[in-house]
Amino acid sequence: MTTHIVFGLSSGASVKFALKLLNDEQVVVMVDDLMWGPLGNVLLEDIQELRFQWWGQVLTDEDILEDIPYLRESYKKFSEWTTALKDNDSLLFWIGDNPSEYTGLMCLLSYLPQSISVSVVMASNAYYKRYGKFKPRFMGEITADKILPLLEDSKILSPRVRERYKWNWMQLVEDSGNLRILKNRQIVTVSEDYFDEQFVTRAKKISKEKMYRKSDGFFPAARLVGDVIGHQKQMFMDVVIEWRIRCLIQMGLLSYQGSLKNMRLYSIKPVVD
Structure with a gap:
């Protein structure tokens, strides 16, 4: 069975709607935005707690009451899904040209079983190649009716490419920063006040x-x-x-x-x- 992995709620809603007719495939959404905050193996509870603490410093008191419990529950469901993965499962990531989705991809490639087949749709380029005029920055900017044809552009990640993504991820973890940007096709760490x-x-x-x-x-x-x-x-x-x-x-x-x-x-x- 193929599982489609999407980052962010708006992106998840679009992909779920677009793929609702594909009954044998499921969509899993990672809610947390790894462009910001401390990094590590987010499948582990101690790293999740570290991120909850960081978001607690960022969000207003009003947002904390709603967003932190929701984020906790989303991680619980995500962890349950990763635990149930089997060697014959396959993953398909939907990735736009932005640090949030790239960082999420690199994180999961680093900690999910290496025996599982992984494919990627580089959605920004795939959309522009097919439809022209507009190049979306992330999946949430692509309307549901235009998502399904982009499956034709999915490509299996080779071991070499997977290792390159994992290397980039380990570099980000070692940087111990709280903000990542996309620069020259690479995700790099910058200071929180960069913008x-x-x-x-x-x-x-x-x-x-x-x-x-x-x-x-x-x-x-x-x-x-x-x-x-x-x-x-x-x-x-x-x-x-x-x-x-x-x-x-x-x-x-x-x-x-x-x-x-x-x-x-x-x-x-x-x-x-």
């Missing part, structure tokens, strides 16, 4: 827009979150962008009005030197 300067630059541009003159340049924090998601080549979760906004406020680079309990409850503007 902060870009966030401040975008905030300055938004603050000068005509519609925010009456509010002295203050604009909704959610506006910057959406702006970053729309302009960044790297894929971002909104909760992580909002966390970095709160970090920039703590560093005195942004000022705010309102409550920091939720991104929709406060406005921000850059602090002018």
Whole structure:
């Protein structure tokens, strides 16, 4: 039986809908975003706990109450699936050009049984080759009706390629960082504040827009979150962008009005030197 592995809830929903007619195949979704946070063998409970603690520092109190229990339950189901794997099973990964899905692929290749056959659909390139015009960054940007034909582009990973991915993964683990990006077709570790300067630059541009003159340049924090998601080549979760906004406020680079309990409850503007 072939199991399709997808990273992220939106991507999982799209692939499940697209493959619902393939009765002998299942879709497994890894919810956790390994672009961010400490790394290790996420199939082990102590590494999962390490990641829960990190997410607890990133999420707002409101999000913690819902997201951490959900993440715990998703890991429990994922671990149960890995325990039930058999040597004659085969895996098919759906991977876009982004650090989240690449890092997830490398992690699972490093810790799942090597006897299991692994194939990959490099979805960004496969989509662009087939449909043109638009090159999606991740699976969640591909509509369900266009997913099934991409199966024709699936390729079995050779032992050499699998070893290369595993080497990249071990390098990331040794780096002991909390942020990974895709650079020159390689996943590399960078500092947590790697994108902060870009966030401040975008905030300055938004603050000068005509519609925010009456509010002295203050604009909704959610506006910057959406702006970053729309302009960044790297894929971002909104909760992580909002966390970095709160970090920039703590560093005195942004000022705010309102409550920091939720991104929709406060406005921000850059602090002018």
